[in-house]
Amino acid sequence: MKEFITFIQQLINGLSLGSVYALMALGYTMVYGIAKMLNFAHGDIIMVGAYTVSIVCSIAGFSPMAAVLASIVVCTALGVTIEKIAYKPLRNASPLAVLITAIGVSYFLQSVALLIFGSKARKVQSVLNLESVKIGGVDLSGVALVIIFITILIMILLTLFIKCTKVGKAMLAVSEDRGAAQLMGINVNATISMTFAIGSALAAIAGVLFVSSYGYVDPYTGALPGIKTFVAAVIGGIGSIPGAMFGGIVLGIIESLSKAYISTDLADAIVFGVLIVVLLFKPAGMLGKKKITKV
Amino acid sequence: MLKVKDLNVFYGAIHALKGISFEVNQGEIVSLIGANGAGKTTTLHSVSGLIKSSSGLVEFMGKNITNMTADKIVKVGLGHIPEGRRVFQNLTVHENLELGAFAVKDKNFIKNEYDKIMTLFPRLKERRKQLAGTLSGGEQQMLAMGRALMSNPKMLLLDEPSMGLAPIIVKSIFDIIKACNDEGMTILLVEQNAKMALSISDRAYVLETGKISMEGNASELLNDENVKKAYLGG
Numbered sequence: 001m002k003e004f005i006t007f008i009q010q011l012i013n014g015l016s017l018g019s020v021y022a023l024m025a026l027g028y029t030m031v032y033g034i035a036k037m038l039n040f041a042h043g044d045i046i047m048v049g050a051y052t053v054s055i056v057c058s059i060a061g062f063s064p065m066a067a068v069l070a071s072i073v074v075c076t077a078l079g080v081t082i083e084k085i086a087y088k089p090l091r092n093a094s095p096l097a098v099l100i101t102a103i104g105v106s107y108f109l110q111s112v113a114l115l116i117f118g119s120k121a122r123k124v125q126s127v128l129n130l131e132s133v134k135i136g137g138v139d140l141s142g143v144a145l146v147i148i149f150i151t152i153l154i155m156i157l158l159t160l161f162i163k164c165t166k167v168g169k170a171m172l173a174v175s176e177d178r179g180a181a182q183l184m185g186i187n188v189n190a191t192i193s194m195t196f197a198i199g200s201a202l203a204a205i206a207g208v209l210f211v212s213s214y215g216y217v218d219p220y221t222g223a224l225p226g227i228k229t230f231v232a233a234v235i236g237g238i239g240s241i242p243g244a245m246f247g248g249i250v251l252g253i254i255e256s257l258s259k260a261y262i263s264t265d266l267a268d269a270i271v272f273g274v275l276i277v278v279l280l281f282k283p284a285g286m287l288g289k290k291k292i293t294k295v
Numbered sequence: 296m297l298k299v300k301d302l303n304v305f306y307g308a309i310h311a312l313k314g315i316s317f318e319v320n321q322g323e324i325v326s327l328i329g330a331n332g333a334g335k336t337t338t339l340h341s342v343s344g345l346i347k348s349s350s351g352l353v354e355f356m357g358k359n360i361t362n363m364t365a366d367k368i369v370k371v372g373l374g375h376i377p378e379g380r381r382v383f384q385n386l387t388v389h390e391n392l393e394l395g396a397f398a399v400k401d402k403n404f405i406k407n408e409y410d411k412i413m414t415l416f417p418r419l420k421e422r423r424k425q426l427a428g429t430l431s432g433g434e435q436q437m438l439a440m441g442r443a444l445m446s447n448p449k450m451l452l453l454d455e456p457s458m459g460l461a462p463i464i465v466k467s468i469f470d471i472i473k474a475c476n477d478e479g480m481t482i483l484l485v486e487q488n489a490k491m492a493l494s495i496s497d498r499a500y501v502l503e504t505g506k507i508s509m510e511g512n513a514s515e516l517l518n519d520e521n522v523k524k525a526y527l528g529g
Contacts, residue, residue: 166397173383173394179345180381182365183374185398185446 005138010260011253016144016213018252019151023206024229025236025244026158027199033175033239034195037098041082041105043226045200047113049075049207050124050217057125064127072204079200080193088189106226113219121216128212147209154202155245162241167194175239224268228255231275237285246287250274296321296450296481297342297373302351304334304341311337313505314351319450324472324482326492326513328526329502335485336378338502339452342483343375344368356449370398374448378455378485380439384428388419391427391438395445405445412441415471433464440471450481457488469495489526493517501526 024046031039049071056067086105090098130142162168173181174191182188210225211217228251236247254274258267278286297319304312312334319325327335341348344365353361360368369375383391392412396405413420416437422430427438436456443451453472457465465488473495476482486492493499496513501522509522516522 169386169390169394170397172386172390173397176383176385177381179365180377180383181394182345183343183369183377183381184394184442185366185369186394187364187366 006260008138009140010256012140012144012148014253014256015249016141016147016252017256018249019148020206020210020248021225021229021232021252022245022248023151023154023202023209024225025232025248026155026241027203028230028233029236029238029241029244030171030195030199032233033241034171035083035087035192037087037095038102038230039087039196039199040099040102040226040230041109042199042203043222043224043229044106044109044113045075045079045203045222046207046210046225047217047219047222048078048109049204050211050221051113051117051122052204053127053208053211054122054124054217057127064125067125068127068205068208071208072201075200075204075207076197079196079203083193083196088192106223110219110223117219119218121218124211124215124217126212126215127208143213147213150205150209154205158198158202159241167191171195228268228271231271234285235275235278237288240285240287243285243287247285250286296356297483298352298354299338299342300352300354302338302341302348302353304337304346304348311505312341312348315502315505315507317500317507317510319481319483321481322476322479323497324476324484324495326484326486326489326496326499327502328486328489328492328499330526331487332504333502334505335502336454339375339377339454339483339485343373343452345375345377366398369446369448372446372449373452374443374446374450375452376439376443376454376456378458380432380435382427382430382435382438382442385426387424387426388430388438389423391442392419392423392445395442397446399446404447408445408447412444415444415474416441432459433461433468436460436464436468437471440468444475448480450483451475452483452485454485455487456484457486457491465491489522490517490528493527 024042027042028039031037052071052074053067056062056070057064082105086101087098090101128143128146130146132139133142133145162171170181170186170191173184173186174188178188229248232247232251233244235250236243251271255267255271258270262270300316301314302312303314315338327338329335340346342353344363348361352359355371355373358371360371383394392409396408399405418434419437419441422434427435430438456468456472460468469491472482484492484496493513493516498511499513499516500507501509
């Protein structure tokens with residue numbers, strides 16, 4: 001019985017970590033699907049979001065909620081600006097040039113953070129302070145449950161947004177065929193900007209949730225989660241929105257259970273091992289779009 | 296209605312269009328015929344803004360649209376049905392048609408156009424909940440046409456509507472093109488199937504390696520010895 005309780009607790013922890021990964025993976029996958037590029041600076045947006053929370057919280061009189069809002073605003077603006085300055089001029093360049101630029105932007109953000117804040121980790125106030133709750137005799141972390149709830153809510157809203165609004169449909173059209181989308185009167189640049197805005201806002205929320213349980217931020221906070229959520233997006237099938245949700249959650253659970261039952265040191269190795277196995281058997285990812293074409 | 300003057304297009308070092316000029320008048324069907332690689336599709340793409348021309352003038356209804364982006368050109372009433380249909384495969388027929396009216400704000404107008412297209416293409420009505428990628432080639436061509444018609448354009452650019460289709464389907468597609476024209480739609484048609492294209496056209500231009508080598512009434516070109524030999528199979 002005791003073992004079962006531990007397992008459930010670890011599973012909830014995994015689900016909560018996975019929710020954070022899923023939120024970040026959504027940004028990766030949407031940008032890939034619509035702008036056809038891998039935005040390796042996506043992870044570092046989280047770091048910027050975390051610093052924003054930390055700074056706003058340290059100014060007296062601001063509530064944690066204000067800090068979260070500030071973080072969303074800052075990250076969204078940053079994401080859109082990065083796209084305008086760094087990626088838009090390369091719209092018709094080779095994918096390799098764009099990829100290298102994205103890696104460059106990632107290092108740039110880390111270096112700027114290093115210049116401003118130094119390498120010492122800075123404390124981030126947790127914006128979620130909750131007691132643990134007892135469900136059916138199992139003590140569960142309240143923070144974990146709230147994170148899972150927020151993520152589910154965001155996923156539902158995002159799905160509705162894409163399926164039911166004009167902008168959402170324009171995104172689907174651009175992701176499938178940029179030229180044909182233009183012929184429908186869709187402004188491709190505006191659509192790509194919008195995608196970066198949404199992706200970065202989700203990253204900000206993910207960042208807040210991530211450092212809430214972590215407590216500290218340094219210039220490299222976003223690096224490893226960035227790579228891991230890229231893995232999550234690939235496992236789910238990059239370009240696919242349900243795939244990113246699925247991949248993120250699976251990754252979080254694997255990481256959490258590996259840490260609990262196998263080895264803390266090996267957890268990351270296991271995560272990347274899963275990526276290799278998935279790619280061996282399903283190169284398009286678990287929910288990757290199969291092309292249905294009839295000519 | 297559409298006036299193209301001295302249009303030049305380069306793909307890197309390749310001079311794809313070498314200063315072509317042509318005109319399409321209101322209510323006409325005009326064909327561009329020519330061999331593979333002559334520049335027919337390039338011409339349509341540079342008119343609709345999908346590629347940038349390096350020099351020259353494109354005028355639509357008296358308005359200079361030369362350097363406008365494709366999404367703006369659609370809004371002035373010039374529709375383009377691209378080669379290979381390019382319907383959105385992972386969206387349903389209904390969603391594809393909705394996207395066709397993306398630039399239109401008036402809901403009643405959209406509903407009206409939608410109903411019109413459902414009557415014009417009963418096949419699409421049957422399949423409106425199906426993913427576009429699962430339609431047959433002929434149905435996809437109908438969808439591409441319906442999608443372009445959703446914004447009620449004043450003129451259509453049609454690129455290779457017969458490509459890859461069975462002769463009987465080609466016939467029905469061309470009947471629809473003719474029917475649209477009878478209702479006043481101006482059409483610029485690019486076709487490999489020159490005989491078919493000329494049979495419904497008022498006038499035609501012959502493109503040869505980026506230059507217009509011949510022009511005239513469609514019926515005259517149909518009987519021209521050179522055209523017969525080069526494009527109509529003898």
